[in-house]
Amino acid sequence: DAKTTQPPSMDCAEGRAANLPCNHSTISGNEYVYWYRQIHSQGPQYIIHGLKNNETNEMASLIITEDRKSSTLILPHATLRDTAVYYCIVSKRNSGNTPLVFGKGTRLSVIA
Amino acid sequence: DAGVIQSPRHEVTEMGQEVTLRCKPISGHDYLFWYRQTMMRGLELLIYFNNNVPIDDSGMPEDRFSAKMPNASFSTLKIQPSEPRDSAVYFCASSPAGGLKETQYFGPGTRLLVL
Numbered sequence: 001d002a003k004t005t006q007p008p009s010m011d012c013a014e015g016r017a018a019n020l021p022c023n024h025s026t027i028s029g030n031e032y033v034y035w036y037r038q039i040h041s042q043g044p045q046y047i048i049h050g051l052k053n054n055e056t057n058e059m060a061s062l063i064i065t066e067d068r069k070s071s072t073l074i075l076p077h078a079t080l081r082d083t084a085v086y087y088c089i090v091s092k093r094n095s096g097n098t099p100l101v102f103g104k105g106t107r108l109s110v111i112a
Numbered sequence: 113d114a115g116v117i118q119s120p121r122h123e124v125t126e127m128g129q130e131v132t133l134r135c136k137p138i139s140g141h142d143y144l145f146w147y148r149q150t151m152m153r154g155l156e157l158l159i160y161f162n163n164n165v166p167i168d169d170s171g172m173p174e175d176r177f178s179a180k181m182p183n184a185s186f187s188t189l190k191i192q193p194s195e196p197r198d199s200a201v202y203f204c205a206s207s208p209a210g211g212l213k214e215t216q217y218f219g220p221g222t223r224l225l226v227l
Contacts, residue, residue: 032213034213034214041201043203043221044155044205044218046216094212099157100145100216101157102154102155103154105154
């Protein structure tokens with residue numbers, strides 16, 4: 001799997017958009033960008049994933065650059081409950097050969 | 113669905129004792145994963161199964177660790193003998209046939225403390 005680089009920590013004011021960057025310059029054509037988050041003391045939780053196009057769901061938006069070497073996870077209106085460690089993972093879609101492997105992630109603190 | 117169920121949620125034991133962690137995957141899921149999380153090493157994949165068969169156990173730290181999946185609804189991770197450095201949170205996760213990562217769900221974890 002391609003390696004990812006994320007800032008170790010970020011702060012965001014409550015109600016503002018949180019933009020979490022991820023660099024994955026060695027991504028290959030069949031690898032997806034996945035985002036998971038882990039709220040304190042809980043198991044990781046899937047947020048969103050994408051291949052080339054930007055994606056949006058009820059939790060977040062994912063913006064992938066045209067060259068696919070970097071991406072940004074956007075939480076449009078961050079709340080205190082969004083305080084968590086966010087993991088950007090680049091991997092093939094099927095876990096059969098390439099299970100999820102987590103890096104250190106970005107610790108997002110949402111501040112009131 | 114109740115989600116992935118792990119037991120016990122907390123375990124405190126003394127060095128040298130045997131520890132057994134249990135996991136019940138989501139019904140119908142074919143893949144089961146065991147992870148370990150520590151402050152120093154983060155989230156590490158230990159082993160995973162497909163249709164009850166171990167596929168990759170390269171993450172198992174040493175022979176003291178063993179994992180089994182006797183049937184589709186139950187898996188165990190055993191540490192014998194346990195050591196203080198095994199103290200960590202152990203997560204179990206499962207996903208359905210196809211193993212698509214977006215359908216992988218994690219349990220609440222077992223917090224293990226070895227004294």
